[in-house]
Amino acid sequence: MQWLTGVPDPEIPVLSVVDLGLIRRIGWDGSTCVVTITPTYSGCPAMHEISADITSTLQAHGIEDVRIETQLSPAWTTDWMTPEGHAALKGYGIAPPGEKAINISGITRRATDVVVPCPLCGSNHTRLVSHFGSTSCKALYRCNDCREPFDYFKAH
Amino acid sequence: MDQALFQYLLRMGDTSLILSHRLSELTGHGPALEEDLAMTNVALDLLGQSRLWLTLAGEVEGNSRDEDQLAYLRDAPEFRNYLLAERPNTHYGSVIARQFFFDVWHYFLLKELCSSSDERVAAIAEKSIKEVTYHVRRSSDILVRLGDGTAESHARMQDSVNDAWRFVGELFLDDEITEALAERKVAPLHSQLWPAWLDHVSTTLQESTVALPNPDDAHHRAHRGGVTGRHTEALGYILAEMQHLQRAYPGAVW
Structure with a gap:
């Protein structure tokens, strides 16, 4: 390992x-x-x-x-990511996934009500720019305070 | 060979494959960069799911056909995708209407398949539904934004919803295959998915200010047949492009 x-x-x-x-x-x-x-x-x-x-x-x-x-089942989830992984993502400028994996029990729209803190300045004042980023696992956000765009590793 | 399961797996795999191909046609042609990214990513998820279904289909068939042989070396009458998946991309409203109707159906179907008595089917469903939950949330979101947008986007969204509506009834049809699998608790009866589907669709349409078409109009007999191999002419063009390389250079690999 x-x-x-x-x-x-x-x-x-x-x-x-x-x-x-x-x-x-x-x-x-x-x-x-x-x-x-x-x-x-x-x-x-x-x-x-x-x-x-x-x-x-x-x-x-x-x-x-x-x-x-x-092995497909149980399906992979970002909940399995290690604390080291979270820290490394943040240091790299990618917001780590939120605590809980994507909730599949409902399909109500506006999935974007989670707060994604800016990995650069730490502000909670951010907005979703695009549901998808450069890879399937990421979405694109922008910080309303420091104005920097950043990737978010989606909770999955 | 479990013929009913094989046919059902082809329906799942082919529908994802053909819709994935349709979405991938938009690569570089999306109306905005964000939509371009979204369509290609959704296409990628569906392609991955299709590979899982078709690989399993090949195993169930037991004729050592793999995912590639099933995808590239069958002709249109052997494809088992629902007609909705092969509907052409016209303007973006039609792409979103098609995707929204499909995503909502896909979500409720996979939710049932997660508890399939066949653990291989359940595992693929469990994997796929996480991706599909994200798809359905996104397509619901875009549908509302376009429907409740400008007068022009509203009118186009309404037209697209009316147009795609004819093809949704087929998704809820049962036949000897779904009935056989439902009896063994491998898959649900598709007709049972209709109430939950209609509920989410009508709530979302209401929010988007787009009028819900008459539910009876979804079930016209003329707009069905995909899962038994009776396709619209659109499928032939998709296959001509998708299968060209394997047909021209049999056995070519990366």
């Missing part, structure tokens, strides 16, 4: 796959190391890279046979 903290998310390099909470299990099947991961978003193109990076990192540490298995 410690070796995997050196495997970054290809899109957000300050986060490791461990910080993201992707690793479900690491075990052995004979001489093969089996790493079970939970995909973030169904269509996230980074998942392919992540699998390849985990394999090559373990191989660099001398484990030759590596198999990556994916």
Whole structure:
């Protein structure tokens, strides 16, 4: 597990796959190391890279046979992100996800009533600019006080 | 082979695939940068979900067809998507009306599928509904903004809602496939999804100041057939573009 903290998310390099909470299990099947991961978003193109990076990192540490298995259920949630991950995101200028994952029990509109503090100046006075940002996992916000735009890692 | 389950998985996978392709056609053509980003991201989510459904469909079929073979090497009559998904993009109001009606249906359907007696189906639904909850909130939000916007956006939104309405009835039809799966508690009867769907849709339309079309008009017999392979001409054009590479260079991979 410690070796995997050196495997970054290809899109957000300050986060490791461990910080993201992707690793479900690491075990052995004979001489093969089996790493079970939970995909973030169904269509996230980074998942392919992540699998390849985990394999090559373990191989660099001398484990030759590596198999990556994916597990859908329980579905990945940003609640599994580590405190280190939250801190790293904030330091990188991305607002970390709110405490609770997206509430799927209702479809009432205006999902944007959560307060997303500005990761740069800390102000709570921010507004949603775009429901989606540069990747599926982010939305675009702007701070009304320091006027800087920033990414928000959506609670999911 | 579990024929009913196989057909149902194709319906789920094909509907997401075809709508994903429609949305991806808007890449670089969105009316605003935010909408461009939203459409491509929703397309990406649906494509990911489609891959999960089609991969499972291939496993259930047991003929070693994978997601790619199912997506790229079937002809239009073999596709099982609902007709709503293949409706063309005209102006942005029609894109939003189509998306809103689909998202609300998708949400209530996945909610039921989360408790499917088939745990593979439940796992895909559990994964997908988180993404779809975000989609439905967003499309509801945009629908209200356009409907309750300017006189021009209101008129266009009303036209789009009226136009897409003909194709929503098919989403709630039951046939021998849904009935067989409902009996085994693999999937819900689609007709049972209608009240919750209509409730959310009419509340949102009311807020958007767009008039709700007559519910009976959603169920015309002429506008159904997608899930049994009877498509509109629009699907052929989608497949011509989507499948071109695999048809021209069989077996090509990245």
